[in-house]
Amino acid sequence: MIEFQNLKKVYESGGQQVAALNGIDLKINKGEIFGVIGFSGAGKSSLIRCVNLLERPTSGSVIVDGHDLTSMSVKEVRGIKKNIGMVFQHFNLLNSKTVFANVAMPLTLAKVSKDAIKKRVQELLEFVGLADKADYYPDQLSGGQKQRIGIARALATQPSILLCDEATSALDPQTTSSILQLLKKINKEYNITILIITHEMAVIREICDRVAVIESGKIIEEGTVFNVFSSPKTETAKNFVSSVMNDQIPDSIKNIIQKHDGMQKVYRINFVGSTAGQPLLSELAKQFEIHINVLFGTITELQGTPFGNLIVEFQGSDKEIIRALTYINQKKISIKEVTAHAS
Amino acid sequence: MLVNSEQIISALIETVQMVAFSLLFSTILGLPLGILLVVTRKGHLLQNLPVFNVLNGIVNIFRSVPFIILLVAMIPVTRLIVGTSIGTAAAVVPLVFYAGPYIARLIENSLLEVDPGVIEAAEAMGATPWQIISKFLIPEALSSLVLALTIATIGLVGASAMAGAVGGGGIGDLAITYGYQRFDTVTMMITVGILIVIVQGLQSFGNIAAKKIRRR
């Protein structure tokens, strides 16, 4: 478990003070995959680097598994770090050492016996699918392979927490996906708490359980991935969500709405979970005197739950449309009128 | 030609001795100094600005004195350490004061080239400062360190020829006393030729060693 309490970080650079974190309060539960998303400069790296004190907080506390790191001695913190693995955007492997020696490094530092190291490294390389690359050097590997080695190294001392700072940002989408699946597998098989920092909403959608949005050193929104994706509250969260959900009405459709003469009304219907499986539109057409025209729609899956988003046009008398809306509301399906200016 | 092959060989041995011993001692001096110049600087492993500034200043002072002046200025120190200011052993003292700070700078440069991300990874693993230096910084910089020491060695060959001129013996001494003062062109050419071969050989050796460490 990781907990931040009123965490602040101020950098001094050239006489200037830069407040990177402005009072972060956040709790990450044991065994979950937690994502922190934000734009460049929002304070993401500063936050994650406070978890293993690569960066000393200016004030506030960081509590890891019940210990307040900020009140510990340097030596004690070094001990705690063995329980926190870290994966980096640019892998940070030693180019002068083989894959084997890289993965073995945390164990070598901990003075583990040669035999035990050999066994553990073999095990880790098999887990990340690179057992045949033990004698290679990092510059003989692809980016995705390097990151697998970085992950194997981070897991060497069997940590209970794994920190990932933009672990997939240097990789192509396909490789990203395979690394994310590997992280998911680590979370499931070893019950390791994973904290992921990213600026890509796709990463959050693919593996996180919960997410926090950080902006100007503050958490501005927090919740389950499902809740934040289905009903983002802040402007920033909405932007991030629409960057992957593709739920903006295209301009061509907006033009159609603009040309309406009053007989038609346009609505956005959100389907969530089981309601996505209902034949709502055909029911409406049968029961009410209206014509339905689907203008635009998307459907995605969030944490195993379908999530749909449909822009439809109802043509008919006001009375019939109101009856139809009441029917939809009774079914607990969210529907909102769309005007030409709003999205 | 005024010199025989025996004189040339014994001069060569003296040069090798001077370079070898001064390289040894100046590396013993320069390596820790270079490491300290890296780790005590701002934002680094063992940030300590007073120590950094003092060491940096000392290195700069020695680096700014021309060797020929250092050679003379060091005579009292040399007498204190070796007991005499003449001979091959005595020449090693000013050579070490010349090459030590030079090597410190070269090593500092090599170590600064190491990817800060690697140091960060080491810190994240909970490595101690000493472990970071010995298991991360030096191995990562090794090939560049070998090249740095090659440059320093070649510098020492040149400087040792000058030291020879003030009584240290060696190839340089031969070149000055016979080649220059007695206008013996053949001896001059032979000694210069020997120096060229030594420098070429050292550079090639250094390049191959560095490449081998880096592989490919």
Ligand SMILES: Nc1ncnc2c1ncn2[C@@H]1O[C@H](COP(=O)(O)OP(=O)(O)OP(=O)(O)O)[C@@H](O)[C@H]1O
């Ligand atoms: N060592 C430092 N010295 C001075 N200012 C810093 C330092 N590190 C970060 N900052 C500043 O703190 C703020 C937050 O930086 P941080 O690296 O945490 O952002 P980030 O969200 O990780 O951004 P990115 O997505 O670009 O990595 C930025 O304004 C940055 O300029």
Ligand SMILES: [Mg+2]
């Ligand atoms: Mg960052």
